[in-house]
Amino acid sequence: MTDNALRIPTMADMLAAGETPDVLFWVGCAGSFDDRARKITKAFVRILHAAKVKFAVLGTEETCTGDPARRAGNEFLFQMQALQNVAVLNGYGVKRIVTACPHCFNTLKNEYPALGGNYEVLHHTQFINALLKEGRITVEGGDFKGKRITFHDPCYLGRGNGEYEAPREVLLKLDAALVELKRSRAHGLCCGAGGAQMFKEAEPGTREVNHERAEEALAAAPDVIAAGCPFCNTMLTDGVKQFNKEGAVKVLDVAELIASTTDL
Amino acid sequence: MSIGQIVFVVLLAGAGAWFGRQVMRIRRNILLGRDEDRTDRPAERWAVMARVALGQSKMVVRPVAGFLHILIYAGFVIINIEVLEIVIDGVFGTHRVFAFLGGLYDLLIGAFEVLALGVLVACIAFIARRALLRLPRFHKPEMKGWPSKDAMIILVTEILLMSAFLTMNAADLTLQQLGAEHYVVAGAFPISAPIASLFHFSTLAPSTLILVERFCWWFHIVGILAFLNYLVVSKHLHILLAFPNTWYSKLEPRTQVSNMPRITAEVRSMLDPAVPPPAPAAPRIVAGVEMPERFGAKDVFDLSWKNLLDAYTCTECGRCTSECPANLTGKLLSPRKIMMDTRDRVEEVGRAIDAKGTWQDDGKSLHDRISDEELWACTTCNACTEACPVNIDPVDIIMQMRRYKVMEESSTRAALTGMFNNVENNGAPWAFGPDKRMDWTRT
Structure with missing residues (x-):
C-alpha cells in the first residue's frame, strides 16, 4: 500500500474486529477495474467518509452480480454468480447495500430475492440524497453554481426501477441550472450499453446509440452531462468525443459532482 | 315473423357462432404457450387495467393521437348501447324499442350522434396521418403489405359504419317529421338533422326515405357483425384483448428478468x-x-x-x-x-x-x-x-x-463468449482477477 492509499474496510476486517457496518458498498466490476469508473468509486468513498458512514466493501470476495451473463442469455452463469454472491452476503448478515452501478442495483434489488438474497438496496444517488437531506453532508454551491447541468437517466435506474427524482434532487443542491434532455425520465434514450451490449460490438446499423444520445445531450448546451451509471458514463464520454466537445463539456457522475463541490 | 326478422336472426346467430369459434381457436393458440402464474396481487391488476386499458393512460402520452384514439374508443364503447336496441328491433320486428325512455332516449341518441361524428373525424385524421403525413413508424419494413392494408380496412370500415348510422338517423328523422307509419317520434338528432337538410331529405318521397333508412339500418348492423368477425383475423383484436392483457401485466420492475x-x-x-x-x-x-x-x-x-x-x-x-x-x-x-x-x-x-x-x-x-x-x-x-x-x-x-x-x-456473439469466460474465470466481465478487486484503493 502506498501512502496515499485509501483505507477501505472490508467485511472480513469488520467481522474480525467484531464490528458491523451500517451499509455494504457494492463497488461493482466497472467501479473496481475501469479506470474512469474508479474515479466515481473514489468520489463516492470521499462522500461516505465525509458523512462518517460506517461502511465496508467485500473486496476480493466481491464478484460480478451476473447481470451481463443473464442479459446475454447465459442463465447458468448468472445463477452461479448470484448464488455464490447470495451465500457470501447472507454469510455476513448483510442488510443494506449501496452501489454506484444501476445494473448491480437492479440485480441485487430485484433478482436476488428469488435466490434467497433479500436486502435493502440503494443506488448511490439515493444514498447521497438521503445524506444531504439528513444534513450529514452539505454542499457549498462551488464550481457548478450557475452552470448548465443535464442528467442522463440510466435505463436500469429510471425506467427499470422508477427512480427519476433522487439524482435530480442531488443535482439541484449544486445551485446549477438543471436542463432536461428532449428525451428524459421515462422516455430517456438508452446510452447503448445495456443488455450486455457493453461487452460486444453493436449490430450493424446507421449510427451508434451513444452518438445519437450524445448529440441530443450536446443540443441542450450543457457545461456538464451528469450520469449515474459507469457504463452510461463511458458511452457518453465517447459520444462527446465523437463531436469533439470533450474540452467544453464534461461527463461526470453525480457522486463526482457532489464530491468535488464539497471539496472532500 | 317477417322474412326480415328471420334473416336477421340467422345472421346474428351465424355471426355469433363463427365469432365464438374463432375466439376458441385463438384461446387454444394462446394456451400453446407454457404455463405462468399471473394472478398474484389482483387488486393491483384491476387498478392497472382500469388505468391503462379503460383509462387509456399510456395512449395520451402522445396527446394528438391519444385524443383521436379516445374519440374512437368512446364511440366504440358507447355506441354499442345503440347496437343493443338494433338487435332487439331486428329480432322482434320493432322500431326504436327504447323510445319509451323519452328524454333519456333523446339524450342517448344525441350523444351517439356526437360520438359518431367524433369517430368519423378521428378516422379521417388517422387515414391522413398514414397516407399523407407518412409517419415513419407506419412505413417500416414489417408494415409492408397486409399490415398496412389491415389498418386501412379498419379505418374505412369504421367510417362507413358511422356514415350509415348518421344517414339512417337523417332518413328516420325526416320520416318522423312526415308522420310516416312505424316511425315513432323519438330521439334528438344534433348531427343527422343538419345532414338531412343539407341533402334535402324532405324533398324525397317517403318510399325512398324508407329505402334509405332500411338500407342503412341493415348495412350498419351487418357491417358490425362482419367487423366482429374481422377482428379475429386482424390486428384490431386489441379492442378486446387490451383488457385482459393489461390485467395480466408484469407488475415487477421493468428491468427485472424472470427467474428460471x-x-x-x-x-x-x-x-x-x-x-x-x-x-x-x-x-x-x-x-x-x-x-x-x-x-x-x-x-x-x-x-x-x-x-x-x-x-x-x-x-x-x-x-x-x-x-x-x-x-x-x-x-x-x-x-x-x-x-x-x-x-x-x-x-x-x-x-x-x-x-x-x-x-x-x-x-x-x-x-x-x-x-x-x-x-x-x-x-x-x-x-x-x-x-x-x-x-x-x-x-x-x-x-x-x-x-x-x-x-x-x-x-x-464472439465477444460475449469472451465476457462469459471472464465472468466464469475471474468473476468479472473483463480479464481482471479477484486479486485486483482492491487495486482502485491504491491508484
Whole structure:
C-alpha cells in the first residue's frame, strides 16, 4: 500500500474486529477495474467518509452480480454468480447495500430475492440524497453554481426501477441550472450499453446509440452531462468525443459532482 | 315473423357462432404457450387495467393521437348501447324499442350522434396521418403489405359504419317529421338533422326515405357483425384483448428478468454436493405431443401464454419501435416485428394443428422469423415496454430467445463468449482477477 492509499474496510476486517457496518458498498466490476469508473468509486468513498458512514466493501470476495451473463442469455452463469454472491452476503448478515452501478442495483434489488438474497438496496444517488437531506453532508454551491447541468437517466435506474427524482434532487443542491434532455425520465434514450451490449460490438446499423444520445445531450448546451451509471458514463464520454466537445463539456457522475463541490 | 326478422336472426346467430369459434381457436393458440402464474396481487391488476386499458393512460402520452384514439374508443364503447336496441328491433320486428325512455332516449341518441361524428373525424385524421403525413413508424419494413392494408380496412370500415348510422338517423328523422307509419317520434338528432337538410331529405318521397333508412339500418348492423368477425383475423383484436392483457401485466420492475427455478435447482446441486439434482420436469403434452423441456425459447411452445397473449393484443401501432434505440440507429431490431413474428408463427402453428389434429414438427421455429441480428441488438432498455399503450413486453421474448441460443445452441456473439469466460474465470466481465478487486484503493 502506498501512502496515499485509501483505507477501505472490508467485511472480513469488520467481522474480525467484531464490528458491523451500517451499509455494504457494492463497488461493482466497472467501479473496481475501469479506470474512469474508479474515479466515481473514489468520489463516492470521499462522500461516505465525509458523512462518517460506517461502511465496508467485500473486496476480493466481491464478484460480478451476473447481470451481463443473464442479459446475454447465459442463465447458468448468472445463477452461479448470484448464488455464490447470495451465500457470501447472507454469510455476513448483510442488510443494506449501496452501489454506484444501476445494473448491480437492479440485480441485487430485484433478482436476488428469488435466490434467497433479500436486502435493502440503494443506488448511490439515493444514498447521497438521503445524506444531504439528513444534513450529514452539505454542499457549498462551488464550481457548478450557475452552470448548465443535464442528467442522463440510466435505463436500469429510471425506467427499470422508477427512480427519476433522487439524482435530480442531488443535482439541484449544486445551485446549477438543471436542463432536461428532449428525451428524459421515462422516455430517456438508452446510452447503448445495456443488455450486455457493453461487452460486444453493436449490430450493424446507421449510427451508434451513444452518438445519437450524445448529440441530443450536446443540443441542450450543457457545461456538464451528469450520469449515474459507469457504463452510461463511458458511452457518453465517447459520444462527446465523437463531436469533439470533450474540452467544453464534461461527463461526470453525480457522486463526482457532489464530491468535488464539497471539496472532500 | 317477417322474412326480415328471420334473416336477421340467422345472421346474428351465424355471426355469433363463427365469432365464438374463432375466439376458441385463438384461446387454444394462446394456451400453446407454457404455463405462468399471473394472478398474484389482483387488486393491483384491476387498478392497472382500469388505468391503462379503460383509462387509456399510456395512449395520451402522445396527446394528438391519444385524443383521436379516445374519440374512437368512446364511440366504440358507447355506441354499442345503440347496437343493443338494433338487435332487439331486428329480432322482434320493432322500431326504436327504447323510445319509451323519452328524454333519456333523446339524450342517448344525441350523444351517439356526437360520438359518431367524433369517430368519423378521428378516422379521417388517422387515414391522413398514414397516407399523407407518412409517419415513419407506419412505413417500416414489417408494415409492408397486409399490415398496412389491415389498418386501412379498419379505418374505412369504421367510417362507413358511422356514415350509415348518421344517414339512417337523417332518413328516420325526416320520416318522423312526415308522420310516416312505424316511425315513432323519438330521439334528438344534433348531427343527422343538419345532414338531412343539407341533402334535402324532405324533398324525397317517403318510399325512398324508407329505402334509405332500411338500407342503412341493415348495412350498419351487418357491417358490425362482419367487423366482429374481422377482428379475429386482424390486428384490431386489441379492442378486446387490451383488457385482459393489461390485467395480466408484469407488475415487477421493468428491468427485472424472470427467474428460471429449474436452473437454480441445478446450480444449487452443482455448488453443493449435498443437494440432489432436480427431478426431471413432468412431461408437458401440447396439441397431442410431448414438448421437450427447453432452456429458453426455440418456438412459441416455449414462450409463456402471456407472451402469446401479448402477440395477439399487438395492434402494430409501432410506438415501441419508434422509441427503440436500436431501431432509431438503423439496426434490424424492431420490437413491433418481434410481436408480429410471434403472432404469425403461433397462427401458422395453429393452422397446422387444425389441419392435422395434432402438432407435427414442421422443421421451422420462431428463430426462422426472428434473426440473431435482431436478438443481439436489444439493449434491454425497456423503452418499448414503457411506450406500449397496452403493456406488451417484447424484451421478455428477446430474453427467452437469447437463452435458447446460448444455452441450447451455444451460439452467441464472439465477444460475449469472451465476457462469459471472464465472468466464469475471474468473476468479472473483463480479464481482471479477484486479486485486483482492491487495486482502485491504491491508484
